[in-house]
Each structure stands twice: as C-alpha cells, then as structure tokens.
Amino acid sequence: MEINKKIAEALNSVRERNPLVHHITNYVTVNDCANITLALGGSPVMADDINEVCDMVSLASAFVINIGTLNSRTVEAMIEGGKRANDLNIPVILDPVGAGATAYRTEVAKRIIGEVKLAVVRGNLSEVKTLYGIEVQTKGVDSGEIIDGNADEFTIAKEIAKDFANKLDAVVAITGAVDIITDGNTLYTAHNGHKIMAKITGTGCMCTSIIGSYLGSVDNKLLAALAGITSMSIAGEVAYDNLDKTKEGTGTLKSKIIDAIYNLDDKVIIERGKINEE
Amino acid sequence: MEINKKIAEALNSVRERNPLVHHITNYVTVNDCANITLALGGSPVMADDINEVCDMVSLASAFVINIGTLNSRTVEAMIEGGKRANDLNIPVILDPVGAGATAYRTEVAKRIIGEVKLAVVRGNLSEVKTLYGIEVQTKGVDSGEIIDGNADEFTIAKEIAKDFANKLDAVVAITGAVDIITDGNTLYTAHNGHKIMAKITGTGCMCTSIIGSYLGSVDNKLLAALAGITSMSIAGEVAYDNLDKTKEGTGTLKSKIIDAIYNLDDKVIIERGKINEE
C-alpha cells in the first residue's frame, strides 16, 4: 500500500509540474501518445528534424525515444537528441519497439543504448532479451513470448532485467501479463492490466510516454517507471470495466483508456494498485 | 447464403491463425489500419525503411501496399518489399489511393503493378480505371464517380474489373455504393455498407488492411477480397445502427466500426451478408 501512495503522489506531481515531454516516435501511435500525455498532465511535443531536435530537447523535462517506425533520417535525430539530453541531465526513456524482428531494428536499438545514457528502457520480453544479447524468435513488433507469472521463464526474465539494469545503470521494465520493473537492486512485479489491451495498437507506446511524464516530474526513475506502468494498467482495467461488452469493443476501449488516465486519481491508484516488491 | 458461410469460416481462420500483416501505408489512416487489423484477429506491423523492409516482409503472412502518402523514400521500400514477398509467395495487396489525381501517383501505382505480382488490387472506380489505362477526372483521393448499381457505368465497371483481373492474374476489387470483386472469371457484387462511411477518412484503407488479414489466413484470394469487403461493409452498417443520431456523428462512428469488427461473428455475417454471384 505504501508504494501505491508514492505513485499517487507522483501523479499529483505530474499534474502540478506539467512537464514538457519531447518525443521522437512512430507515426502509428503518435496521436495516442500525445493525447495520453496530455490526459495524465504532461505536455507532449513531437519533433524529429535534425535541425531542431537538440533545441527542442533542451526545453523538455524528459525525452522519449520510440523506434516503432524508425528510418535513417530519424535515427540520427534520436541519437543527437539523446546526447543533448544527457548533457543537460534530462532523463531519456527508450522503447525498443520490435527489436529482434529485423537486424536493422536490433542494431539501431543497440546503437542508441551504446551512445545515449538511458534512465529507463521499457519493452516486452523479446525486445529486452534481444538488447540483452539473447537470440529470440519474434513476430513483427509483438512479443513471441508471454510472461505469465508462473513459469521458469518468469524467474529468468527477472534475472535478465536485474542484470541488464545493472549493466546499463538504468531502470529496466519488461511489460507483459505481469510486469517486471527493476533498477538492478530493488525489483517490483506489477499485476494490473487486462489482456484486451494487447488488441489495441500502442498500449506499450502510450505506457512509455506516460513513464516519460513521470520521469519529467519526479527525481526517481524507478518510481517513475513503476508509476507509469501501473497508471497505464489501471487505466486499461477501468476502461474495460466501463465497456458495454454487448456492442462495444477495442475502438471505444482506446478512447476509454485515455478517459481513464484523465480521470485517474489517488483513490483509484490506492484501491487498484497491485505491486509486489521482491 | 453459401458464400456467407465461407466468409464466416474465413473469419474464424483469421482468429485462429493471427496472421502478421506487414504494411507500408500512409500516415493519415495508419493507426486505424493497425487497430482494425487487431480487431479482426490479425497482427499488424508497419515498417518502411529500406534497411528492414525485406526482413519484416519475410516474417509476414501478407503485405499491404497503400500509396496514400507516398514519397520517394517509401516507394522504393514498397517495390523492394513487394519483390521479396513475391519471392516468398507472400500475397501482396495494393491500395492505389488517389491514382489518377496526380501524374506521380499514377506512375508509381503503375510501376508497382509492373514490378510486383499482386494478389489483390482494391480501389475506387477512378483509381482502377486509371490503372487500367482509361483517363479519368478525379478529385484528390476521392473518386469523382459513383457506382450506383443501376447505370451503364456499372456494366462497364464490371467489364473493366474482369478484363483487368485477367491481365494482372489478380483479384480486382472496385468498392463503392455497390462493390465489384472478381478474379476475371467469377464476379461477385456486394451490397452491404452505408454511405456515411465515406465521411470517415480511411474506410477504404481499413478495408484493404482487413483483406490483408484474410489473405494471410485463407489460400483463396477471391474469397479473401470478398470477405474483407463484406466484413468492413457490415461493420459500417452495425456501427451506424449503434449510433445515437441525435448527438453522435462520424467521430464516434469510427470507433464503433472498429468495435463492430472486434465483435463480428458467424451469425452477423450470415444474417447481414448481401452478395450476388454474376
């Protein structure tokens, strides 16, 4: 319960500080990322031209790099923006969308990790394994593997996350049916969310953007990652509860997830948050 | 009625197989294309960098090429990806958005047809006529002509579709108030849908993406095209039926179309499908 209160405080901090969160992200989910950032209380900006990325990063409280639809032009902007953010102590979060699916995507994600100091990496199990250096079978941008919270896989995933977090000196977050969030020392598992969220594109990207807003508001990257993941997962639950299952589906659900982030408050977080420290 | 049952079976096949559908598409409607693919039961991926398009196509069960916001960078990726798909016998569907509106767009669409073997082409009457080689007057990306199911135009459209399908050895689908779907031999007309769908951007693009999911799941391109068009048109009808006309409009309708695809089942298809074989 104590951790839920800290998340609730972090949410209040986002709403007071209204952090500017710069994004270089994909064109599939960019609108939802912008709207969920606003709904949480942040202020999103998206700019990817090399001529302005450093200036825009300089204004921001956090920088989100999402490689969902990377191309050679935007990759350079990601790197340059990331370096500038590092110079200015602005936290950077990487969403390595689809790492492992193609050699190019894996190489770009590894290059970013090599050249930019990250505060947080958030991905699914396949993506994180790929970056950690384990070969995986992926299917496009969706994980080929599920963390179900019971299997040996889960134990291994936690070990990978911890070791990778220590190597990067960053928070590593692996999201799935159960989420793993660790700074290499403390490890949380988070148990909110609903499986229907995987039937909407961009719930991962939106989660990353939300973590970006928390990173821009609280001086604790582990709490920021945990707060972001828990906020998004609770929003999925609330949205699903509010769905008229007889005729509504994933189209309406997407709007309701943004609604739930907009209406998120202390009470909902404290009542619903299911987090274990291990 | 027999054909409706086959479409219902094809839908079940999509849901069992969860085909990966690679897209190079436009940035206007890309989010809706991804979400409707997920709602149907497919798994969308969008990647357009020349460095990874062939790798991504290799993982896919179908490849969607949509030229809605083409540019010189993505056109090369479309061609390279299409050739790789051909090598691997992965079906390719082309949506020649706006062909005829500008010389460049027409030329690119013709180049794709010349260099990539297509399984399906889906467009409106102006677009298909343009590709077939008849000069048309178009207005932007919307057809200047309507198939209303009665005029001589309709008879001509059916002839063009058949002849073009034979020339391409592909399925040609012309969508409008009445839809024409043919492999050059069998020709179906499909009579579902609602005219309000034209007031939402991307209903054509979403239809193409849905056909992509069917192409990735059933080994029958004519059935895939027919199933895709009928699914989308029925979803439009269901969504419109569920609309509160006193205060809701096209904003809510878009979400409800995705909802209707998510909730689509055998019963709805069999009850609502209006298909004639000619």
Add this chain to the structure above:
Amino acid sequence: MEINKKIAEALNSVRERNPLVHHITNYVTVNDCANITLALGGSPVMADDINEVCDMVSLASAFVINIGTLNSRTVEAMIEGGKRANDLNIPVILDPVGAGATAYRTEVAKRIIGEVKLAVVRGNLSEVKTLYGIEVQTKGVDSGEIIDGNADEFTIAKEIAKDFANKLDAVVAITGAVDIITDGNTLYTAHNGHKIMAKITGTGCMCTSIIGSYLGSVDNKLLAALAGITSMSIAGEVAYDNLDKTKEGTGTLKSKIIDAIYNLDDKVIIERGKINEE
C-alpha cells in the same frame, strides 16, 4: 447575431461545395484534421512529396500548411505548393505550430511568410508574436501565454494582430481563451470554446483545417477565419456538454468534437455564437 447568420450561411456553402482542401501537415494530428474536414463538409487530401504537391494543389480549393512536424523534405513541398497555390489564386492558410520554440521552426515559418502569399495565419499568441518579430518564451508547441480577455496583454495582442494583418495583407487569427480575428481593419473577438480543449492534441490544427474548408467555399477570408474558429469552439462546447463527466474524459471528448462538427447546423451556430466586433 447578424454575423452568426453569415457563419451559418458559410457552413451551408461548405456543405454544398464540398471543397477539396489540400494539406501538408504533421503526422501527430493528421487523422483528426482529415476527419474533421469531412465532418464539416469538405474533402481533405494530404500529399507532401515534391513530385506531386503542385499537381495536388492545383485540384484544391484551399491549401493548409501546418508545420507541426516539419522536416527539410516537407518544407520544400510547402513552399512549392504555396507558390503554385498563389499562381492559381487558391487561398493558403498557415498554422505556424511551435514557432518560437526552436530557431529552425521560427526560420521556416518566416520563410513561408516571405515566399508564399497567405490568406490566413492562425496561431496562438506566442506563435504570432514570434512571426511578428517579438521575442517570446515558449514551451514546446504550447503557448507560454494565455489571452484571458482582461489583461493589458489582450490590448497589445489586438494591436499586434491588426498591424501584422496589415503588413501581410492577410487575416491574422490568434486563438486562446478569447480569440482575435482581424484583417487589419475589422477586428472580431470570439468567446466560445472550453478550456478542456487544450487537453486534446490538435484542436488548433483541426481549427486550421476547418478554416481551410471555409476558405475553399466562401470568397471572404475574414469570414472564413471567423467561421472556422467559431465552429471549432462551439463544437468543443457541445462535446463537453455531451460528456458523462463521471467516467468520460478527453479520449471520448475528441470523438465528440468531430461528432459536433458533423451535427453542426444553423440553429446551433445562431444560438451559441459569441462574437464581438470591435
């Protein structure tokens, strides 16, 4: 009241003429811009490749330039398209998103103003001040300053708008809590809207697109700007009124704004329009 009637007539004109509105715009809000254009009664087209932009502009009744996610490739297309529009007497509207936030963005916006004759410029106070030549502090793409309708700032803003409109021989519209619309001679203040609209990305972009549709339908750029701003602001009010505040938020609100534009009619405009001529 007289002006509300003129706006209602302008709306009817959009619905009769169905103007093609060409856009070069950002990938964050492009889908919403297309859908709101359709909802109002226009026909949107988005194409930004230099190989086709002039051909596409030639077909259009108005041209919208929005620099929200500009890059070196699209900037050239904006300029070329704008010049072609000028040659053909097609009205051009500029949305200088984020001007002032980065040097590159300011420079591009000024270059467009220098090389393209504009019918309308619509921005927030920071953006317009920047283009006018006053140094401002901005925060990303959101204005750092609010027009609240009372302060001295408001008087200054009106002076800037008038002087800038005279210099450009264009309509200048500054949107905020109160909107200022002037051709340098007549000046209107518009008082519709709801502050929650700022919590949705793209309400400014959508407003610009709507003005584009009016520009393509009525031969009066001042009326077009006023009609666009008033339509968008009233839609925000209606959408907010239709929101179930106990569980709905900004996700649903966005759909309801498009719904409200779709359902906008004479009666709503005449009842709700709050415009003063000063």
